[in-house]
Amino acid sequence: MALMPNLNPRIIEALYAEALVLSEEVRAVFDRLRQGHDRRTLVGANDDPDADLVHVQVSCEALRSTTRIMHCLAWLLNHRAYFAGELSELQLRRHGRLIANFPLSDPVQVLALPADAQRCVQDSERLYARIQRLERAWRGDAETSGSAIERLRHRLAAAI
Template sequence: MALMPSLNPRIVEALYAEALVLADEVRQQFEQARRDAVDECEAADDLSNVALSCEALRTTTRVMHCLAWLLNHRAYFAGELSELQLRRHGRLIANMPPSEPDNVAMLSPRVQQLVSESERLYERIERLENAWRGEVPEGPTAIERLRQRLAASMGA
C-alpha cells in the first residue's frame, strides 16, 4: 500500500462522506424539482422537463462514478483489493460529459448549485486519479521480468 503517497485513507474517507451527502442532496432536489414542475402545471413545457431529466441523469451519473471510484479505493486501503485489481478495475470513467449550460440555466438556483458541486467533485477525483495513475510502480513490470528470465536462461 506504499505506492499511493498522494492518496491516503483520510482523503478517500473525506471525499466519500462528501459524495454520499451530495448524492442524497442531488436525489432530493431533482425529485423535488420534478414534483414542483407537476404541481405548477409545467408538465406541458417539454423542453424544461427534458432539460431537468438530462441534467438529473448527468449529475447522478457523475456522482455515482465518484462514489464507485471512492469505494474501490476504500476497499484497497482496507486490504480487500490488491493494487493490481485496483489499477485494472478502479478507474474513473474518462471524458464524463459536462452539463449543458442551456439545460442548467432552466433549473432552479439550488439545483444549478448541485450540478456545479458534482462537477467540482468529479474534477477533484479526476485530478487524484490522474496523479495516482501517473505514479510509476516500483520494480520491473511483468514483461521486463519475463525478458530478464529469458535472457538469464539463454545465458545472455
C-alpha cells in the same frame, strides 16, 4: 502500498462522505423538480407551451449529475476496499478506473434550473474534477514507475 503518498484513507473517507451527502442532496433537489413542486421556478416553464421539453431537460440533467456522482462513489469505494485490504493494487488498477471524459452539463440548460439545482450540478462537476485529478496523478505515478516486468527486471538485476 505503492499508491501516491498524498492518497491516504483519510482523504478517501472525506471525499466519500462528501459524495454521499451530495448524492442525497442532488436526489432531493431533482425529485422536487421532477414532481413539479418547483417547476414554476424553471425559466420559461410558465411561458413556454413546450413544458414537456423543460421536464425532459431537467430529467437529463438529474441523470447526468447523479451518474457523475455515482462514478465518483464507485472510484472511492474501490480505493476504500484497497486500503481495507480487500483489493490488491493490481485489482484496483485493473478495475478501479474513472471514466476520463465524462460529459459536462450544458451551461445553457443548467442556467434554466433553480439556484439550488444549479449549485448541485456545479458541485457534482467539481467533485468529479477533483477525483479525476487524483486518478490522473495516481495513474501517472504508476506509469512513471514502469511496468511490472520492468520492476521485476530491476529487482532481479539488483539481486544478481
